[in-house]
Amino acid sequence: xxxxxFVKDAGKSLFGSKAEAATAPDEAALMQEVEAxxxxxxxxxxxVEGDKVVVKGAAVSxxxxxxxxxxxxxxxxxxxxxxxxDGDAAPVFHxxxxxxxxSAIAKKTLGNANRYPEIFEANKPMLTHPDKIYPxxxxxxxKA
Numbered sequence: 390x391x392x393x394x395f396v397k398d399a400g401k402s403l404f405g406s407k408a409e410a411a412t413a414p415d416e417a418a419l420m421q422e423v424e425a426x427x428x429x430x431x432x433x434x435x436x437v438e439g440d441k442v443v444v445k446g447a448a449v450s451x452x453x454x455x456x457x458x459x460x461x462x463x464x465x466x467x468x469x470x471x472x473x474x475d476g477d478a479a480p481v482f483h484x485x486x487x488x489x490x491x492s493a494i495a496k497k498t499l500g501n502a503n504r505y506p507e508i509f510e511a512n513k514p515m516l517t518h519p520d521k522i523y524p525x526x527x528x529x530x531x532k533a
Contacts, residue, residue, distance in 0.1 A: 390471060390472070390473050391471070391472055391473065391474050391479055391480070392469055392470070392471045393458060393462060393469065393471075393472075393482060393527070394468065394469050394484075395463060395467055395468060395469065395470065395484075395525075395527055396484070396524075396525030396526075397440055397465070397466060397467065397468040398465065398525070399463075399465065399523065399524065399525025400462075400463040400464050400465045400467065400525065400526070401422070401463060401464050401465060402464075402465045403418045403419075403421075403464055403465070403466075412440075412466055413437050413439065413440045413441075413442070413464075413466040413467050413468075414437070414464055414466055414467070415437055416436060416437055419435050419437070419442065419460075419461045419464065420435055422460055422461065423435075423457055423460050423461065426456075426460055426514045426515060427514055428456055428457055428460060428514075429448070429449050429453055430448070430457060431449065432446045432447050432448060432449065433445070433446040433447075433448050433457060434446050435461060440466060440467060440469070441467075441468065441469045441470070441471060442461045442462065442467055442469070442470045442471070443470075443471045443472070444457060444458055444461065444470060444471070444472035445472070445473070451474065451480075452511075454472065454474065455474075455480040455529050456512075456515070456529065458470050458480065459482070459515055459527055459528070459529055460515060462527055463515065463526055463527055480529065481498070481529075481530040481532070482527050482529060482530065483497075483498055483527070483528050483530055484525065484526070484528075485522050485523060485524055485526045485527070485528060486524055487524045489522065490505075490520075490522075491508050491509055491519050491520075491522065492505045494508060494528065494530075495507070495508055498530045499530070499531075505519060506519070507531050508528060510531075511528075511529045511530070511531040512528050512529050516528075
């Protein structure tokens, strides 16, 4: 079982007002977000426990499960995501800080700034453009 931290006040708002966003979204809203991103959540169960989201079950692939973890974790009101990981190694995530770029993250995590497209591809469909990242966002770092 892994437990990943997210910035509760950062992320996509699934609500209309800041007051509503102060609480974590419910399971239906999170599942709707996952489906809207085009991720196949068959075999995966999402539960909300306060500001923690628990992702259980076997996804169609470890990559899809990692993307589901990010999709629900990068929602405003979610502080942590707990999930068992599929595959041999635990996923590697990076929390964006002010001043980060995908190139800087690639240099830090993959050893080469020119590998930033790998990070961009690993985070699709949550990322739509390499320059559209924000502090507090958690990104998936692809395995070598």
